[in-house]
Amino acid sequence: MGKVDESVNQTDEVDAATGSQALTILIHTSKAMRPAPRGGATLSVPVLRGRAEELATYLKTLSVRQLAAVMEISPELADRTHGLFADWGTDPAQQSPAIDSFAGDIYSGLRACDLTAADRAYAEGRLRILSGLYGILRPHDGIQPYRLEMGYRLPDPPYANLYQFWGDSVARRLPSAGVIVDLAAIEYNRLVTRFLPRDRFVSPRFLTMHPKTGEPRFVVVHAKIARGAFARWLLSARVENPADIVEFAEIGYRYEPALSKPRQPAFVCKEFEGKGLSVRLHDLG
Incomplete structure (x- = not known):
């Protein structure tokens, strides 16, 4: 059962007002989620919860068939998703911290459980975690399981286009100055990149050497895990200076100057050392 700490909710307003120069790290939610644990975690309230409640209230009105069509998922998965929205609410007893709630590959790299x-x-x-339903989340904001990707086109205005629904409200919750390390997928980072100067963003790229050609290539699963590992490293190493970003050397990656561009540092691994969701589940089984 979670406990709400209302005092935590002042931090975003303070950061935005002072224009903190600290690094801000952006990741996004995953479709795979964990059930809310039966624990005593202290939870904060999402800063855009009012808008999330409005959106969730609308989603509760959609039928299983509508959800299946919008999300392009099976009737069985649509039925489960319909149940998630039916059960969705703001009771802390049914919530878990956002940082512990997701189970996709980026969270395999983040490994929040042993921070x-x-x-x-x-x-x-x-x-900060970008979300289709909540807009933006801090690590200990209390949330419930749901399924809603930014790219979904919902049937009715003003919810049909989630970018229009959220507008600049997410970007306004970020500090007004300082570097933003963008580790989010394009469909999510559009929530903020449309409204903030380009020179505030650093967007690392993660490549894997092809075993036969010896050429670096983009491997989706590897890159997702690497983004999570990069976020974890920034946190655990307390990286504050953007110039130090190139020191990242986890799960086999090393900085590659020849492949890097301004504000797009490239990291290459010869042998990938990360573990994805399927591997971790196998290890646990």
């Missing part, structure tokens, strides 16, 4: 208490406290001021 230290000090790391998690530090993450509160640095890490």
Whole structure:
């Protein structure tokens, strides 16, 4: 059962007002989620929860058939998704911290479960999670399981286009100055990149050497895990200076100057050392 700490909700307003120069780390949600644990975690309230409640209230009105069509999923999965929205609410007893709620590959790299208490406290001021339903989340914001990707086209205005629904409200919740390390997928980072100067963003690229050709290539699963590992490293190493970003050397990756561009540092691994969701589940089984 979660406990709400209302005092935590002042931090975003303070950051935005002071124009903090600290690094801000952006990641996004995953479709795969964990059930809310039966624990005593102290939860904060999402800063855009009012808008999330409005959106969730609308989603509750959609039928299983409509959800299947909009999300292009099977009737069985649509039925489960319909149940998630039916059960969705704001009771902390049914919620878990956002940082612990997702199970996709980026979260395989983040490994939130074994971050230290000090790391998690530090993450509160640095890490932000972009979400189709909640807009933007801090690590310990309380959330419930749901399924809603930014790219979905819902049947009715003003919800048909989620980018229009959220407008600039997500971008306004970020600090007004400082570097943003963008580790989010394009469909999510559009929530903020449309409204903020380009020179605020650093967007790392992660490549894997092809075993036969010896050429670096983009491997989707590897890159997702690497983004999570990069976010974890920024937090655990307390990286504050953007110039230090090139020191990243986790799960086999090393900085590659020849492939890098301004504000797009490239990291290449010869042998990928990360573990994806399927591998981790196998290890646990």
